[in-house]
Amino acid sequence: MNQNGSGGEIFGTCGGFYEKSAIFVGSGVNLRGGGIIEGLQQAATSQENETQWISTTGGDLQSGVNWADGVALSQRTAGWKGILSFDGSQTISNFYNENGTIIEVTGDGTVINATNVLMIGHTTAAHAIFSGNAVVSAGGLYLATTGSGTAGEQAGSTLTLKDNAVFNIRGNFVPGRNSAGTLYIQDNAVVNFNGGGVCVFGEFSDGAVCEMTGGEFNVNVASNASVYGNGLYLGRTSQFKQSGGTVTIGTSALELELRVGNNASYSLSDGVLNVSGILSKSASNFNFTGGVLSARTIQNGLTQDGGILSPGIDWTKSGEIALGTTTIQGDYALNDGSVRIEMTNDGWDVLEVTGKSTLAEGVLLDLVLADDFLLQGGASYAVWNSDGGFALPENLENLLSPEVGYYWNLSQVGNSLVLSVDSAAVPEPGTWGMCVLGGMLLCLWRKFQKKG
Secondary structure, eight states: OOOOOSOOOOEEETTTTTEEEOOTTEEEOTTTTEEEOOOOOOOOOOGGGEEEEEEESOOTSSSSSSSSSOOGGGGTTOEEEEEEEEESSSEEEEEEEEOOOOOEESOOOOOOOEEOOOOESSSSSOEEEEOOOOEEEEEEEESSOOOOSSSSTTTEEEEEETOEEEEEEEEEETTTSSSSSEEEEEEOOOEEEEESBBEEEESOOOOOOOOEEESEEEOOSSSSOOGGGGGEEEOOOOOOEEEEEEEEEEEEEEEEEEEETTEEEEEHHHHEEEEEEEOOOSSEEEEEEEEEEEEEEEEEEEEEEEEEEEOOTTTSSSOOOOEEEEESSSSSEEEEEEEEEEEEEEEEEEEEEOOOEEOOOTTTEEEOOTTOOOOOOOEEEEEEEEOOOOESSSOGGGGGGGHHHHTTEEETTTEEEEEEEOGGGGGOHHHHHHHHHHHHHHHHHHHEEEEE
């Protein structure tokens, strides 16, 4: 992203204080004189211009009423910063900012109800920060959206959700609608899409980005525009970069889709990604290097370069056993990381691959057993079926860790990998309880180590 002309302003944070020097777009800035500034996480400005909104009645944020200095938003100079300070829950009819201004919303559990759509970067670029324990319920959100200005003028708009802020959207949720905009989800912040509109990154313009390092992003209700799929859609050149937190598309009772457009991308390097329905993508625009991935169906194959593929989704978020089946449509390359298979006395996880499965040296088939699981000598379980066959490491037993391999054998039977209990290793009934307890503790320890 470039600094144009000789003026220009960038808003960034440096060393814990606000600094103003030039306009930026996204997380990196190319300066006319050369060099790149990386890691700009949010826009801010000198605090000397900030003023507070102090209201017991709510109202219209665009007017000067309830701002400490009485100046309307439309009259603010570039770089001005306003802080919303409420006394109790409030209803606001309008919320949008522009002209490089920054609105910071903090709270102590106060519920802020925005009856209309929140617009961050309405006519020109602007920024918003929701922090503390603020709970916001809005009739929709547009980040970098066209007002009366020209599309593109809103590029560089940012929305940062951090601390314990909760953001409930009951209408359209469209970050980067008409221009490049960046959404930051950090700490323990929560975003809930609760329906009534579309759930799209980059609807009409390129450059929408989500940088997620913590918190939760939940799509709880189906989008009402089938052209974008029924869940979360990444359109045009949008990017979703997940290096922490939990993304959950759908619920235990509602299968929804994560659709990654051909020119968009999703990267999972840490955290948890749960897709109750289909992970729809191309063969190359989903980058899986860490974290935990659970999905009912994965289209166009999968390349895994780290992390854990786990068929079951833990809807209770309690760490309990959660059984499921993942179907990979196409080839599966497990280059690094593991496949987690959980078992109870009533069932087990299954991985179905319609193409060929290729497993590199050093990867693991990670077995996690329910606390009361009973080892029965000779019992066998087909846990991985691959219609196109397998390319396996030379020593198949190395796919199991030593503590699992003591009781279990792994073999290829046709186009399936089968786990079976080693009858010679199953103890006599008198020592059964202690052995099972020790084995379960080892497996559970490995489960939580993998999550970390």
